[in-house]
Amino acid sequence: MAVLALIGSGCDAIDLSRITQRDARTRVRPEPAGEHCPFGGQAFLSGLDQDRDGVLDDFEVSATDYVCADALPGVRTRVRAEPTGTNCLFGGQAVQSGLDLDASGGLDDAEVTSTEYVCATTVTHVLVRVRPVAPGVECPRGGQVTHAGHDANGNGLLEDGEISRKVQVCNEPAPVLSRVRELPGAVAPCEQGGSVVEAGADLDLDGVLDAAESNSADYACGVALAHLRLRHFEIEPGGGYCATKGTGVVAFEDSNGDTLPDPGGYTGTLILCEAPRTHDGDFVVTSAVDLIVLEGIDRLRGNLRIEAPTLPEAILPTLSIIDGSF
Incomplete structure (x- = not known):
C-alpha cells in the first residue's frame, strides 16, 4: 500500500504542460548587403516556439542560415552602325545598353x-x-524623344551637356479613308452642284472619315454622286510625292457602270503621305x-514659324503635314 501512495503522490507533483514538446518555427527576412551577404540575400531563422504563440520571436531564434544573392549584373553598352533609314535619315550609330x-x-x-x-545630320557638327x-498617357501608341x-x-x-533642343513626337499610324458627298448648287467652286471627294487619315480608328479628319479634297462639278468611283493605291517613298509611304486615291466618273473611267469624264487624284510621327503644338x-x-x-x-535670318534655306524632307499656319 505504501508503494501505491508514493506513485500517486509522484503523479500529482508533475506538471505535464511543462514537458510537452515545443513546435519548431521558422521565418525569413531580407538580409542587407554586408558581412553575411556581400550583395544581400535572405536570412532563414529557426527555433522552438517557447511561448506557444505560433510565431518565432527574436529570443526564440536558435539558428540562422543565409542564402545570398549573386553579384549584380553590370550594365553594358555597345555601339553599332545604323544605316540610312527610318531611325536615322542620314545614317548614324545605334547605342544599345542592357545588363550583362x-x-x-x-x-x-x-x-x-x-x-x-x-x-548624322546635314549640318556640320550637329x-x-x-x-x-513606350506607350503611355502622353503617347498611347508610343513615340520618340529627339535631342x-x-x-x-x-x-x-x-x-x-551638348543638347540645346528637345522635341517629343507620338506615333499616330492610321489608315487612309475616303468618301464622296453631294455638293448642292450655288456652292463654290461648283455653281451647278456636283460632288466632292475627300480623303484623310482615320485618326480615331473608328472606320469612318470624320469631317475633322478630312485634309484633302477634290471637286467633281456636275457629276452625280452615283457616277463616281474611288480606287486606292500605295505610294512608295521618294518619287516626288512622299518622303515616307503614302496612299493615293483616284476618283473618276463612270456614268455607264462599266467600272472604267468615262472618256473625257471627270478624273481626280488625292495624295496622302503617311505621317505617323506627330508633334502637338507650335514650333519656332x-x-x-x-x-x-x-x-x-x-x-x-x-x-510653324521660322525666325532664323542667318539660315540660307529651310529644307524639311519628312514634314508632310502642317495643320496650322506656315
Missing part, C-alpha cells in the same frame, strides 16, 4: 533592353539623339539645330 546577365563581359543580343540612335518612348545639339568635343556622340525655328529636330517630325499639329 551571363557575366560574359559583353552585351549579347538577348541582353539589349534599350537602344538610342545618334544620327547631331541628334533619338530615344524611343539635338552641337558635338562640341567632336567625339561623335551627343552628350547631355531659330537656328540650324531647331531645323534638324524637325527632320524627325512627319506632322506638326500647330503653327
Whole structure:
C-alpha cells in the first residue's frame, strides 16, 4: 500500500504542460548587403516556439542560415552602325545598353533592353539623339524623344551637356479613308452642284472619315454622286510625292457602270503621305539645330514659324503635314 501512495503522490507533483514538446518555427527576412551577404540575400531563422504563440520571436531564434544573392549584373553598352533609314535619315550609330546577365563581359543580343540612335545630320557638327518612348498617357501608341545639339568635343556622340533642343513626337499610324458627298448648287467652286471627294487619315480608328479628319479634297462639278468611283493605291517613298509611304486615291466618273473611267469624264487624284510621327503644338525655328529636330517630325499639329535670318534655306524632307499656319 505504501508503494501505491508514493506513485500517486509522484503523479500529482508533475506538471505535464511543462514537458510537452515545443513546435519548431521558422521565418525569413531580407538580409542587407554586408558581412553575411556581400550583395544581400535572405536570412532563414529557426527555433522552438517557447511561448506557444505560433510565431518565432527574436529570443526564440536558435539558428540562422543565409542564402545570398549573386553579384549584380553590370550594365553594358555597345555601339553599332545604323544605316540610312527610318531611325536615322542620314545614317548614324545605334547605342544599345542592357545588363550583362551571363557575366560574359559583353552585351549579347538577348541582353539589349534599350537602344538610342545618334544620327548624322546635314549640318556640320550637329547631331541628334533619338530615344524611343513606350506607350503611355502622353503617347498611347508610343513615340520618340529627339535631342539635338552641337558635338562640341567632336567625339561623335551627343552628350547631355551638348543638347540645346528637345522635341517629343507620338506615333499616330492610321489608315487612309475616303468618301464622296453631294455638293448642292450655288456652292463654290461648283455653281451647278456636283460632288466632292475627300480623303484623310482615320485618326480615331473608328472606320469612318470624320469631317475633322478630312485634309484633302477634290471637286467633281456636275457629276452625280452615283457616277463616281474611288480606287486606292500605295505610294512608295521618294518619287516626288512622299518622303515616307503614302496612299493615293483616284476618283473618276463612270456614268455607264462599266467600272472604267468615262472618256473625257471627270478624273481626280488625292495624295496622302503617311505621317505617323506627330508633334502637338507650335514650333519656332531659330537656328540650324531647331531645323534638324524637325527632320524627325512627319506632322506638326500647330503653327510653324521660322525666325532664323542667318539660315540660307529651310529644307524639311519628312514634314508632310502642317495643320496650322506656315
